[in-house]
Amino acid sequence: MANISSPLRQHSGDDDDEVGIPKRRTLSEWDNDVAAATIAHFFIIYSNASPNMKTRFRALEMLWHFCVQTYSVQVKDGVDETTISASSVKIVSSNSTFDGENEWDSFILSDETGEGSFNVTTSPIHVQIDEDFRHAFSGDWSSDPSNRLPSGLAYQLGYNLMSGVSATTPDEKFDNLTWKNIHTYTDHIAEGMTAFLRTADAQGSVEGKGFNRETYMFVRWQWLALLAGQVGLTVAFLVAIIIHTARIGVDVVKSSNAAELFALRRIDLEEQV
Structure with missing residues (x-):
């Protein structure tokens, strides 16, 4: 079973229809920049709820937030491959404005090296995303077929969360599996939102290197010079021998190993006979 909820909205006065950002009443010590860049925020309480063994209650806090990712693109055989080489959440500056009805926050993010500036302004679209996430993910989930009344995404989250977990799963394996499952599920959602943001602006431009x-082929001239010197000395030695032999008038007898080979062959034949 699992219960998914989110923090209350931030309102001023008694106007329940006012649009604003939710309060970030976190349970964990999140980085200030991460908390400020958060666009959706949830709490999940889950348990195996098995009557056959002790009930194990777990809780986690989940934040979807803006970040700056650095991509590495490689092209091989005409096919490009894009991978994330770095990801950071660094707010360089922030500002709050009030238009008479609502208060909007804006901040500028930089990459991990402090270069580049990416402006993010809270807009009705961001607020609507938060609203949609609240309606989609809030609710209860249970593995009991007679007690399934959640939304589609809440059901999928609970189902994926408990994937591979049974009543007899040890505590350590239970924690490792559920953490891995929720990490995979939320990563897929974040990747989908990122892909949408990267392709939504058809008129935009991408800057990069x-x-x-x-x-490159490096030639070691020292080794080539050594080889050339050896060849040159060998040729000079042969030329010197030829010249000195010609001067002293010594006849040069050309030798061949053919006679020795035939002689050895004849001896072998005589032994066989």
């Missing part, structure tokens, strides 16, 4: 692979 393109690198082409270049192959």
Whole structure:
């Protein structure tokens, strides 16, 4: 079983229709920049709820937030491959404005090296995303078929959360599996939202650096000089022998190992006979 809830909205006065950002009443010691950049915030309480063994209650806090990702793009055989090389949440500056009805926050993010500036302004779209997430994920989930009244996403979250877990799963394995399951599920949602943000602006432009692979050949002239010297000395030695042999008038007898080979062959035949 699982229960999914989110913090209350922030209102001023008694106006329940006012649009604003939710209060970040966190249970964990989140980084200040992460808390300020959060767009959706949830608490999940879950348990195996098995009558066959002790009930194990667990709780986790889940935040979806803005961040700056650095991508590495490689092209091989005409196919590009994009991977995330770095991810950071660093707010360089922030500002709050009041338009007479609502208060909007804006902040500027930078990458992990402190370079680049990415402006994020709280807008009705962001508030609507938060509202949609609240309606989609809030609710209860149970593995009991007679007690399933959650939303589609809440059901999927609870189902994925308990994937691979049984009543006899040890505590350590129970924690490892549920943590891995929720991590995979939330990552997929974040990747989908990121892909939408990257492709939503068809008129936008992408700035970056393109690198082409270049192959360099380093020639070690020292080794080439040594080889050339050896060859040159060998040739000079042979030339010197030829010249000195010609000067002293010594006849050069050309030798061949063919006679020795035939002689050995003849001896072998005589032994066989």
